[in-house]
Amino acid sequence: MAQREYGEIPGCPEGTLFANRQELRLAGLHGPNQGGISGGKDGADSIVVSGGYPDDEDHGDVIIYTGQGGRDPSTGRQINDQKLVQGNIGLVRSQLDQRPVRVIRGAGGDPLYSPERGYRYDGLFRVVNHWHAVGLDGYRIWRFRLEKLNKVVEQALKKAVPAHTRRVDYISSRIVRDRSAVDRVKELYDFTCQVCGLRLTTAGGPYAEAAHIRALGRPHEGPDHETNMLCLCPNHHVLFDNGAIFVDKEGDVWDSLSGTRITPLRTVREHHIDPEFLRYHREHTATQ
Incomplete structure (x- = not known):
């Protein structure tokens, strides 16, 4: 090649x-x-x-x-x-x-x-x-x-x-994100990944990433709101954004490529995740 x-x-x-x-x-x-x-x-x-x-x-x-x-x-x-x-x-x-x-x-x-x-x-x-x-x-x-x-x-x-x-x-230009919503989601989970339970600790403190379920910007037009966010480690953020994993209607995380169930999505009572955003992700991003 x-x-x-x-x-x-x-x-x-x-x-x-x-x-x-x-x-x-x-x-x-x-x-x-x-x-x-x-x-x-x-x-x-x-x-x-x-x-x-x-x-x-x-x-x-x-x-x-x-x-x-x-x-x-x-x-x-x-x-x-x-x-x-x-x-x-x-x-x-x-x-x-x-x-x-x-x-x-x-x-x-x-x-x-x-x-x-x-x-x-x-x-x-x-x-x-x-x-x-x-x-x-x-x-x-x-x-x-x-x-x-x-x-x-x-x-x-x-x-x-x-x-x-x-x-x-x-x-390049970027969409200005709502940092307060991002920070709240991370704090609700104590910077712990909702998929694998990993909590990364650095010299500057804990680290996690807020992943939008329905992507921001055209043509998805997902909202920059905590109901449209997950708290993930960097690895599962990449997998989620690229459709390698998805969350089903029952709240279980699945591997799109092998078709196997991985784990229930970790959630807390204070964080409402809109099921419509999860449905959108399954229908448009997950590689099923």
Whole structure:
């Protein structure tokens, strides 16, 4: 497997125009001649946004991108569920590894943000969330929220320096969270994970993370409220956010990948968890 090139490509600044896919490939911006995602189980380095899927949403600095697979090549309509494989799993891997993704827009996309003809390189984005939903054609699709890196500075490296040592600095906007709700949830559980019961203690005091059950921001629009939060250790926060575990209607935690019950979710009387948020997580995030 050829090593992927993440980040900016020398000689191709943001805004560069290309006549076709062949020019994109030769420039090193996007490898596939047809596929919208350049990626595999090792990660995804670029995507093309060109109106290929009706569920795509382009908001400029935020893109809700539909994964690949399940389409009839002759009609372009979805005829099967998408699976978390190939480019789809690549985008998940880039989210987990926090690797930048090059975004190329084609003339077939939203006219507000797309070039009039050909393709245009529109800079680096990061994958901040992924989930599944029923698409407009009635089949399961995987969706990815990408946000633009507002400022990217790539250090110039000599050819002898391995690619994996390249550093990318960026500044991006984030949703301002309600710290009082976050702190209250952690204190209610004495910084103890609701899944495994682990309580981490550092020199600066105990540490835990407040995980939103229904994610904040578009398109989930989950509230920043303690009824939408769990107190988790870092490991189970990552597993929960990425659908590897979920909570069923009876309050039991399940492993999505093996289909096995793990443990009852630890709760306290003072913390009301809205079951509708847990249902939303099962239906849109859990990899069942």
